Amino acid sequence: SQQGEEDPQALSIQEGENATMNCSYKTSINNLQWYRQNSGRGLVHLILIRSNEREKHSGRLRVTLDTSKKSSSLLITASRAADTASYFCAKAGTALIFGKGTTLSVSS
């Protein structure tokens, strides 16, 4: 399967803590996107990181990309209850190839 693998599958933290989730593929990565999905809703695009970028920030989000390891990470700093959601990475292929997702639960 070309699907990405995300680690951990589930993560529970307290408000204010940082959340880190990782994504890896078996095949090479060029550009990679991260999405969030709230329960029962569609996916929302968070950030795109290009192959020539190693790190990118957007608000409380920090994304890294290591093309040699075919992996990426998403760091959410100072988590809030509203960050509770599933997070998916997606790499460019013929169409986007999504990972299986990390479910983040942030409790107050």
Add this chain to the structure above:
Amino acid sequence: DVKVTQSSRYLVKRTGEKVFLECVQDMDHENMFWYRQDPGLGLRLIYFSYDVKMKEKGDIPEGYSVSREKKERFSLILESASTNQTSMYLCASSLFGASVNQPQHFGDGTRLSIL
């Protein structure tokens, strides 16, 4: 604001029925996609389309077909519904061309149950 609308949030159908899932986008996007999402399996691409009357198979097209007669509308058809097609179906759209670097905009999904 960008809007992708799926015709039903919840749908219950019977085995053997022909099922139509409709998706409309108001962003004049060329690309449209259909995914199914199952627990532990993530999103899997069923079909996609880069232009009107054009379609490409994704990873799991068996048992499905699609129709794109107008730019804004992309329909997913279950030819003869089976219980293993019970799933959440998500439609998405993105800007022109084969550029998969464009962000995709998703509808809220249709949760389909086949009894």
